[in-house]
Amino acid sequence: MNKLKIGVIGCGYWGPNLIRNFIEIPTATMEAVADLDEQRLTHIRTCYPQIPHITRDHRDLFELGLDAVVISTPPQTHFALAKECLQHGLHVLVEKPLTTTSEDARKLIKLAKKQNRLLMVGHTFEYNPAVHALKEMIVSGELGDIHYIDAVRASLGLFHPTLNVIWDLAPHDISILIHLLGQKPTSVSTQGVAYIQKDVEDIAYMTLMFPNNVLSHIRLSWLDPCKTRRITVIGSKKMAVYDDVESHEKIKVYDKRVKAIRRTDTYGEFQFAYHYGSVVSPYIHLQEPLRVECQHFLDCILHDETPLTNGQNGLRVVEIIEAAQQSLKNQGEQVAIADGGLVTLKKNGHRELVNGRPPVTVNNKKSEFINQATQ
Ligand SMILES: NC(=O)c1ccc[n+]([C@@H]2O[C@H](COP(=O)([O-])OP(=O)(O)OC[C@H]3O[C@@H](n4cnc5c(N)ncnc54)[C@H](O)[C@@H]3O)[C@@H](O)[C@H]2O)c1
Numbered sequence: 001m002n003k004l005k006i007g008v009i010g011c012g013y014w015g016p017n018l019i020r021n022f023i024e025i026p027t028a029t030m031e032a033v034a035d036l037d038e039q040r041l042t043h044i045r046t047c048y049p050q051i052p053h054i055t056r057d058h059r060d061l062f063e064l065g066l067d068a069v070v071i072s073t074p075p076q077t078h079f080a081l082a083k084e085c086l087q088h089g090l091h092v093l094v095e096k097p098l099t100t101t102s103e104d105a106r107k108l109i110k111l112a113k114k115q116n117r118l119l120m121v122g123h124t125f126e127y128n129p130a131v132h133a134l135k136e137m138i139v140s141g142e143l144g145d146i147h148y149i150d151a152v153r154a155s156l157g158l159f160h161p162t163l164n165v166i167w168d169l170a171p172h173d174i175s176i177l178i179h180l181l182g183q184k185p186t187s188v189s190t191q192g193v194a195y196i197q198k199d200v201e202d203i204a205y206m207t208l209m210f211p212n213n214v215l216s217h218i219r220l221s222w223l224d225p226c227k228t229r230r231i232t233v234i235g236s237k238k239m240a241v242y243d244d245v246e247s248h249e250k251i252k253v254y255d256k257r258v259k260a261i262r263r264t265d266t267y268g269e270f271q272f273a274y275h276y277g278s279v280v281s282p283y284i285h286l287q288e289p290l291r292v293e294c295q296h297f298l299d300c301i302l303h304d305e306t307p308l309t310n311g312q313n314g315l316r317v318v319e320i321i322e323a324a325q326q327s328l329k330n331q332g333e334q335v336a337i338a339d340g341g342l343v344t345l346k347k348n349g350h351r352e353l354v355n356g357r358p359p360v361t362v363n364n365k366k367s368e369f370i371n372q373a374t375q
Contacts, residue, residue, distance in 0.1 A: 004298055007032040007053075007061040007090075009081055010073035011040045013158070014095060016047070018070050021294040023048060028298055031066055034058040062088045068118075068301060071095060075163055079104040082119070086111045091118040093297045096171040097321065098314030100163070105318045109311035120297050120307040121314030123175035127292040130250040133284050134233065134242050135180050137253065143235030144257070148215040149177060150232040154224035164201040165220045166192065166324055173218045174317050175309070176231065177208065184316055184337060185210050190324040191332040195223060206324055209334075249281035 006022045008015055011033055022028045032053035033044050041054050053064060058081065061069060068091035071081050079099045085092045086108065098121040099105045112119035125131050137143050151173040160168050178184050185208040192204030206218040229244035239254040255277025260270045293309075300307045307313075323335040 002302060003027055003029050004067040004301055005029055005031045005065065007034070007064065007066045007069045009034045009058045009061070009069060009071050009085075010077075010095075011035045011044050012037070012072070015040075015072035016044065017290055018072055018294065019044065019048065019051075021288070021291050022070070023050075025291070025295055025298060027302065028294075032061050032064055034061055058084075061085075062090075066090055068092065068297070070297075072122075074160075075100050075167060079108065082108050083111060086115050086117055086119070089115060089117065091120075091297075091301050093120045093122060093294075094314070095122040096124070096175075096314075097121075097167060097318055098311065099318055100167065102315060102319045102322055105311065105315040109315060112311055118297075118301055118307065119311040119314075120300070121309050121311070121317075122293060123171065123309040123313065123317070124289045124293055125172050125176045126179050126309050126313075127296060128244075128289040129284050129287055129292075130242055130244065131176055131179065133251055133282060134231070134240060137238075137240055138180055138233065138235075139182075142238060142253075143233060143240060144237030145235060146181070146212075146214050147234045147236065148217075149180070149234070151177070151216070151218045152228045152230045154219060154221035155227040156224060157222050159196065159202065159222050160200070161197070162200065164192065164194070164204070165222050166190065166201065166204050166206070166321055166328070168222075169220045170204075170206060170218060170321055170324065171317050173220075173231075174208075174320050175313070177210070177216055177218075178316065180233070181210055181214060183211050185216070185320065187334050187336050188320060188323045188327055189332050189334040190327040192220075192328050201328065204324075204328070208320075250284060250286075251282060253280045253282065255279070 004027060006028050008019050011019060019030060019033060023030045030051050033051055034055050034057065035041050036056055038056065041056065044051065045054055053060065069085045070093045071078055072095045073081060075097050078094050082092050082094050099108065108119055138146060153169045153173055187209045188206060190204055190206045192201035194201045196202050202223045203221040208216040210216060227245055231242040233240045237257055239256055240251060242251050244250060257275045259273045261273055263269045263271055296307060320337060323337050327333055327335045
């Protein structure tokens with residue numbers, strides 16, 4: 001079997017999850033880990049004594065004949081590290097957000113193209129089977145016309161010392177919304193406040209307007225007693241709630257809707273027809289989204305394919321966060337988002353990304369027998 005030699009830069013909170021996955025995937029060998037922090041390296045040496053190279057200097061990775069590098073360091077370091085890795089002829093998977101400016105993201109896309117190397121961003125939720133199931137419901141028309149989407153990503157911490165909650169958490173929800181709707185928003189307005197650290201907003205409310213009058217709102221918080229990861233999609237036929245904190249019934253579909261009917265006898269008066277039906281939780285074969293993402297990265301290298309979350313996909317999210325930051329600075333003014341022309345509406349009304357390849361395949365069995373009592 002053709003195995004790809006992988007290195008990981010950054011093994012703080014998130015890096016070990018990437019290391020574990022690349023160790024477990026048969027088409028990869030985990031060759032090297034770099035981190036500036038000796039304590040983190042000691043932790044990795046203890047957990048994974050089989051990794052041959054563990055170093056404080058990421059430049060050591062360029063001498064090892066690696067195929068690809070995964071960057072899981074703080075976002076402000078992504079650009080410089082990814083640039084260096086691409087210049088050394090390595091394929092690169094960068095954790096979200098791709099960069100902290102759209103200018104840097106464009107430079108990386110250009111460099112990856114010049115070097116003929118793959119550039120992928122870790123928008124993990126685009127590899128989440130529950131998100132795929134939700135998208136299927138939207139695309140198939142099960143929910144009807146989409147009216148609005150409400151997203152909440154809140155918990156106590158983890159506080160970031162320099163980047164605000166928008167840069168930390170919004171990449172997830174923005175990438176989910178674009179993935180679900182197959183379009184990017186036309187405008188954004190954001191308000192936020194820094195309560196705990198000076199000038200680093202720990203809570204933010206972001207309103208995004210999508211084409212076809214689809215309104216969306218994202219609440220982001222590091223200052224909330226309850227961990228919430230929830231997306232509510234309101235359609236003209238049905239309503240769906242995706243709760244990522246739920247261990248099993250992650251999606252519930254409510255057969256509820258309402259219609260305003262104009263009375264024929266009294267001009268101008270409406271009566272409302274409320275429909276209450278069943279609540280159904282469809283079976284979703286749960287796979288670790290990060291595993292699907294890491295496998296996709298390797299598959300794309302091996303088969304010379306464009307990743308679902310390629311550089312353009314990463315750029316799009318960075319552009320929206322930049323616009324949100326501008327709005328935040330100007331007390332929530334509405335900022336228009338220029339059309340990059342990367343997403344489109346299919347003629348039959350179904351929306352899909354057209355960034356070069358169809359969505360990644362996830363196991364979408366409707367039911368199955370499994371060995372364990374729980375997943
Ligand atoms: N996809 C997800 O669900 C998800 C979840 C959490 C974090 N992340 C992303 O992962 C990245 C890392 O986040 P984290 O929470 O692990 O941060 P962290 O601060 O816990 O870890 C970052 C590590 O990078 C190391 N580092 C910094 N500069 C370095 C350099 N030049 N060379 C080598 N090592 C260096 C630090 O010493 C630290 O150990 C961020 O981009 C974050 O947004 C993604």
